[in-house]
Amino acid sequence: MIPWRIRTVRGPRCPLTARRRVIGSRDRRSRLAWSASSRASRSLARRDRACSSSRAGLGRSRSRRGAALVEGRSRVTRVELQHGGFLLFHDPFLSPDEASAAFAALLVEVPLRQETIRLFGKSILQPRLSAWHGDPGASYTYSGLSLLPHPWTPALSVLRARVEEAAACTFNSVLVNHYRGGDDSMGKHSDDEPELGQDPVIASLSLGARRRFVLEPKKGGEKVTLELGEGNLLIMAGTTQHHYRHGVPKQAGRGARMNLTFRRICGVTRP
Numbered sequence: 001m002i003p004w005r006i007r008t009v010r011g012p013r014c015p016l017t018a019r020r021r022v023i024g025s026r027d028r029r030s031r032l033a034w035s036a037s038s039r040a041s042r043s044l045a046r047r048d049r050a051c052s053s054s055r056a057g058l059g060r061s062r063s064r065r066g067a068a069l070v071e072g073r074s075r076v077t078r079v080e081l082q083h084g085g086f087l088l089f090h091d092p093f094l095s096p097d098e099a100s101a102a103f104a105a106l107l108v109e110v111p112l113r114q115e116t117i118r119l120f121g122k123s124i125l126q127p128r129l130s131a132w133h134g135d136p137g138a139s140y141t142y143s144g145l146s147l148l149p150h151p152w153t154p155a156l157s158v159l160r161a162r163v164e165e166a167a168a169c170t171f172n173s174v175l176v177n178h179y180r181g182g183d184d185s186m187g188k189h190s191d192d193e194p195e196l197g198q199d200p201v202i203a204s205l206s207l208g209a210r211r212r213f214v215l216e217p218k219k220g221g222e223k224v225t226l227e228l229g230e231g232n233l234l235i236m237a238g239t240t241q242h243h244y245r246h247g248v249p250k251q252a253g254r255g256a257r258m259n260l261t262f263r264r265i266c267g268v269t270r271p
């Protein structure tokens with residue numbers, strides 16, 4: 001159940017930044033070329049905006065509490081969390097055709113593998129496959145696992161450009177997770193490693209099977225449960241990583257799913 005109030009506002013202003021911006025028609029946007037040389041990818045190289053919540057134009061006062069805004073045909077719902085955390089849920093973000101083309105391309109391009117992590121002093125295999133991609137130098141360490149980035153693939157570059165436009169900030173890395181079925185899962189955690197900086201913006205794109213995504217406050221209080229379906233984009237921002245844990249529990253009978261969390265590793269120079 002969604003415990004917050006939803007209002008629909010039709011208007012030309014960007015729901016993230018309150019600025020006017022031009023968005024192509026759904027048809028034009030859906031012509032996703034799986035090539036790193038797309039116009040969007042080239043424009044990326046010219047921009048390098050920092051991606052902490054406060055500097056990315058994702059300030060608390062810029063959108064209404066619990067509001068769903070429609071911009072062109074893309075719909076964004078804002079959810080306020082405790083202590084200044086908030087979520088922006090884009091549904092739809094990718095069309096079903098775009099999402100299934102992305103899934104197929106990523107299966108071919110991304111070197112997915114099952115990693116071993118250290119948890120409570122024990123080595124365990126992660127219950128899913130994953131791969132870390134990013135700009136040179138965007139290394140990431142979590143649960144005792146140190147990851148050097150694979151380079152951006154064509155599909156990841158195109159998706160990054162789309163997600164950056166929606167989030168109004170730039171990302172230099174992405175963690176790709178592949179849930180092979182309902183037995184694959186992700187335990188509750190916060191994306192709060194020091195290299196992500198304070199109040200990071202994490203943009204999570206879901207492809208394939210719908211899965212339950214749970215956010216729970218670290219110090220008690222109301223949980224938030226979302227159903228992340230094919231082509232949804234969930235942006236976690238503000239103090240979310242500081243005050244909440246999130247995870248994807250096992251869910252019997254579910255099919256394959258891919259999730260991409262775009263991140264910004266601090267202190268890496270854009271190539």
Ligand SMILES: O=C(O)CCC(=O)C(=O)O
Nearest residue numbers: 175177191213248259261
């Ligand atoms: O699969 C998801 O929806 C969540 C992924 C996630 O939390 C992560 O990669 O840190």
Ligand SMILES: [Fe+2]
Nearest residue numbers: 189190191246
């Ligand atoms: Fe996470």
